[in-house]
Amino acid sequence: MNITDLRDAAPWDADDDKLREECGIFGILGARDAAAITALGLHALQHRGQEAVGITSFDGQEFYSRRGIGHVAANFSSGSALAELPGMMAAGHVRYSTTGGSGLRNVQPLFADLASGGFAIAHNGNISNAMHLKRDLVRKGAIFQSTSDTEVIIHLVATSRYPTLLDRFVDALRLVEGAYSLICMTNHGMIACRDPLGIRPLVMGKIGDTVIFASETVALDVVGAAYLREVEPGELVQVDLDGNVRSHRPFGETPARPCIFEHVYFSRPDSVLNGHSVYGVRKAIGAQLAIESPADADLVIPVPDSGVPAAIGYAQQSGIPFELGIIRSHYVGRTFITPSDGARNADVKRKHNANRALVAGKKIVLIDDSIVRGTTSLQIVQMMRDAGASEVHMRIASPPTEHSCFYGVDTPERSKLLAAQMDVAAMADFIQADSLAFVSIDGLYRAVGEQQRNKACPQYCDACFSGEYPTRLTDLGERESPAQLSFPVEKVA
Incomplete structure (x- = not known):
């Protein structure tokens, strides 16, 4: 299949051309209005998952849960909804699921009555051996109520003999x-933990004596909590109902490998991650792009909103003026999948529209965070040409995304990733740009404060760029073996 055929066959759903993040989690212990604070914290984490939301609370005697499809505001804006969740301890979850995984039975927190009492769990990430574990549990008689990998953890806890x-x-x-x-x-309090590599983020804060955990610092800011520290990789933080905090390190010391794409796209720009301002890192990535891949242009234009900080950094480093050459509507829902070319173009313009008076006759540098399938980039480049741009140069604030993620990010299979099919020159032809360049992986590492990537032991998980996965991928190996019997387990963040 040649480039023209690939372009014509490409899916035209712009929402399917971004890496879909994971989920967001929030927990609080020691507040009279714990559920209301949790809802506010989840609202700050809405960017991490927009398909469903759930909150579970505990009043010292009983657990209460409310879950719904849609955004936080649609499910928890009323006093009556929050009145269903009494107690001084609560945990919540915003969720983005993979295809076919939507439905209330998978909305977290998941809850179960164990022999020791109630147990609720909210999970950000992905268990890469969930199918293998589930197969064993089902053979032993376990009955699953969801297709979520998170439920595997509940069954493992329930069947442990400790x-x-x-x-x-x-x-x-x-x-x-x-x-x-x-x-x-x-029934005795809250436990917060991260995997031994710290791939997914988790931070700890306080409001007076009230203890809070959240996926990002921005959630602490929004609820008025003081940031204390990150939950360390491999650490379990146990908080009892009196607010006493104990730290456990049961997995020993392992070099951390936090997800580097959190800095590129997933986290909100006003969060602090691994001691670095996310906004500052994204500007630094843009500066690295300008150093590594300069362009002769009149304007630097971000693809909104994710390309804005990197575009500012590129403009400041290059001296080329930064301008908003694309205006985004913030009142548009999911892009419709439509059959005709005219309708396709209408869908693009429902979300983004060229600032024609600014762009016409100009040589422009477009800055975006990543290229996944390439369809959005193709449409945006064409939009700039239709608006009269004389040249369109695309610069990407991450290395080429050549590999799928198995750690809680909904990535297309590798055969659908443009960078896995083409070199950079062919990708430029595909999106019809005059030039295309990506920040180097060492440049990305420099932007997050490292001299370069440690090839022997990378400081971050960068498997989507390098293909070097930091853990075993048991389920992937078994799926590729036709002799293995598999049960459907959704990859849920």
């Missing part, structure tokens, strides 16, 4: 591969 809940929880996590940040609620 005496205390904390020991059973640790025992369960020792069997798990992949990425997880977890917030768990029990």
Whole structure:
């Protein structure tokens, strides 16, 4: 298939041309209005998952849950909704699911009555051996109520033979591969933890004596909490109902590998991640792009909104003026999949429209965070040409995305990733740009404060760029073996 055929066959759903993040989690212990604060914290994390939301609370005697499809505001804006969630402890989850995984049964937090009492869990990440574990549990008689990989953890805790809940929880996590940040609620308090590599983020804060955990610092800011620290990779933080905090390190010391794409796209720009301002890192990536891949142009234009900080950095480093040459509507829902070319173009313009008076006759540099399938980039480049741009140069604030993610990011299969099919010159032809360049992987590492990528032991998980996965991928190997029997387990963040 040649480039023209690929372009014509490309899916024209612009929402399907971004890496879909994971999920967001929030937990609080020691506040009278715990559920209301949780809803506010989840609203700050809405960018991490927009398909469903859930909150579970505990009043010292009973657990209460409310879950719904859609945004936080649509489900928890009323006093009556929050009145259903009494208690001084609560945990919540915003969710983005993979195709076919939508539905209330998969909305978190998941809850189960164990022998030791109630157990609720909210999970950000992906268990890369969930199918393997589920197969074994089903053969032993386990009955699953969801297709979520998170439910595997509940069954492992329930079937562990260790005496205390904390020991059973640790025992369960020792069997798990992949990425997880977890917030768990029990009759005795809250447990927050990260996987030994710290792939997914989790931070800790306080309002007075009230303890809070969240996926990002922005959620702490929004609820008025002071940031204390990150939950360390491999750490379990246990908080009892009196607010006493204990730290456990059951997995030993392992070099951390946090997800580097959090800096590129996933986290909100006003968050602080691994000690670095996300906004500052994105500007630094743009500056690296200008150093590595300069362009003779009149204007630097971001693809809104994710390309804005990198475009500012590119403009400042290059001396080329920064302008908003594309205006985005913030009142548009999911792009419709439509059959005709005219309708396709209408869908593009529902979300983005060229600032024609600014762009006409200009040589422009377009800055975006990534290229996944390439269809959005193709449409945006064409939009600039239709608006009269004389040259369109595309610069990308990440290395080429050549590999799928198995750690909680909904990535297309590798055969649908443009960078896995083409070199950079062919990609430029595909999106019809005058030139195309990506920041180098060492340039990306310099932007996050490293001298360069440590090839022997990378400082971050960058598998989507390098193909070097930091954990085993048991389920992937078994799916590729036709002799293996598999059960459907959704990859849920």
